[in-house]
Amino acid sequence: MKLFKYFFTILASLLIFSNISLAEKWDMALAYGAGNFHSANATEFAKNVSEKSDGKLTIVTHPGGSLFKGGEIFRAVRTGQAPIGERFMSALGKEDPLLEIDSQPFLATTYSDAMKLYKASKDEIAKSLESKGLIFLYAVPWPAQGLYSKKEINSVADLKGLKFRAYNSATVRIAELTGMAPTKIEAAEISQAFSTGAVESMITSPTTGKNKKIWENGVKYFYDIAAWFPKNMVIANKDAWDKLDKSTQDLIRKEAALAERKGWQLSKMGNKNDKKALADAGMIVGKVNATLKKHFEEVGATMSKEWAEKAGSRGQKVLSAY
Ligand code: PCA
Numbered sequence: 135m136k137l138f139k140y141f142f143t144i145l146a147s148l149l150i151f152s153n154i155s156l157a158e159k160w161d162m163a164l165a166y167g168a169g170n171f172h173s174a175n176a177t178e179f180a181k182n183v184s185e186k187s188d189g190k191l192t193i194v195t196h197p198g199g200s201l202f203k204g205g206e207i208f209r210a211v212r213t214g215q216a217p218i219g220e221r222f223m224s225a226l227g228k229e230d231p232l233l234e235i236d237s238q239p240f241l242a243t244t245y246s247d248a249m250k251l252y253k254a255s256k257d258e259i260a261k262s263l264e265s266k267g268l269i270f271l272y273a274v275p276w277p278a279q280g281l282y283s284k285k286e287i288n289s290v291a292d293l294k295g296l297k298f299r300a301y302n303s304a305t306v307r308i309a310e311l312t313g314m315a316p317t318k319i320e321a322a323e324i325s326q327a328f329s330t331g332a333v334e335s336m337i338t339s340p341t342t343g344k345n346k347k348i349w350e351n352g353v354k355y356f357y358d359i360a361a362w363f364p365k366n367m368v369i370a371n372k373d374a375w376d377k378l379d380k381s382t383q384d385l386i387r388k389e390a391a392l393a394e395r396k397g398w399q400l401s402k403m404g405n406k407n408d409k410k411a412l413a414d415a416g417m418i419v420g421k422v423n424a425t426l427k428k429h430f431e432e433v434g435a436t437m438s439k440e441w442a443e444k445a446g447s448r449g450q451k452v453l454s455a456y
Pocket of ligand 1: 276
C-alpha cells in the first residue's frame with residue numbers, strides 16, 4: 135500500500151510537471167493605450183492564439199506601456215524579458231535603416247503604395263531582425279501623418295522656431311530642415327508635453343491626436359500632409375519562439391497574417407473617421423498651402439538622398455523592388 139502511494143505520487147507529479155512545461159504563457163508588451171486600434175487588434179490576435187492553441191500557449195496583452203514603455207519594448211523582446219511585443223518600426227533606425235523606410239516623406243502617400251513598400255521591404259527587415267534574435271510576425275500602419283499646431287501655419291516662416299514633438303530620427307530631421315526645434319517624445323507623454331508648453335506642434339496621425347484629445351491641450355490646427363504611413367510591428371523573441379512546437383508556431387503565423395489584414399482595414403477606417411473626430415471636437419482640419427507643400431516635398435527629397443546613403447545597397451535593393 136505504501137509503495138502504491140509512493141508510485142502514485144511520482145506519477146501525479148510527473149503529469150503535473152509535463153503539463154506545466156507544455157503550457158507556455160507569453161506576456162505581450164504594447165506601448166499604446168487599450169483603446170488604440172493597434173492594441174485592440176493585438177489583443178484580438180492574442181485571444182485567438184490563446185483560444186486555438188489547445189492550452190499550449192496563452193498570450194496576455196499589457197497595453198499602455200504597463201509592462202514596458204514604448205522606448206523599451208524592442209530591447210525587452212530582444213533580451214527575452216518579454217517574449218513578444220509591439221514597437222513603432224521607424225524609431226529603430228539605429229538598429230537598421232530599413233526600419234525607417236516607411237517614414238521617408240512622400241515615398242508612399244497612399245495605402246496601396248504603403249502596402250507595396252511594405253511588401254518590398256518585409257523580407258529584408260525580417261532577415262535582419264532574425265539575425266538579432268527576433269521573429270517578425272506582422273506590421274500595421276498608422277493613418278497618414280499630419281501636422282498639428284497650436285497656432286495657424288501659413289508659411290515656412292510660421293514654422294521657424296516652433297517647439298516640435300518628434301517621434302523618430304526622420305521627424306527630427308524634418309524639423310531641423312525646417313528650422314523648428316525638435317524634442318523626441320514617446321506618444322505616452324504627448325498630452326503632458328503640450329499642456330506644459332514643452333512643445334507646440336507635432337506630426338502624427340489623426341488617430342493619435344484623437345486618442346490624446348489633443349484639442350484639450352490648446353492644439354487647434356491639423357494639416358493633412360499625408361506624406362507617409364509609419365508602421366508598428368509585432369515581434370517575438372527567437373528563443374521563446376523556438377520553445378514552441380511546430381503547430382503552435384503555425385497557428386501564430388496564421389493569426390498574425392489575419393491580424394495584419396484586419397489592422398490595415400482598421401487603419402484605413404481611422405484615416406477617415408479620426409480626422410472627422412478632430413473636426414467634430416472643434417479643431418480646424420485642412421491642408422497646407424502650396425508653398426508649404428513644396429517646402430515639405432523639398433525636405434523629403436533631401437531626406438531621401440540622406441537615407442539612401444545610410445541604407446546602402448540593401449536600401450537600394452528594396453527601393454528598386456518598390
Ligand atoms: N502615432 C504614434 C506613431 C505614429 C502615430 O501616428 C506617435 O505619435 O507616437
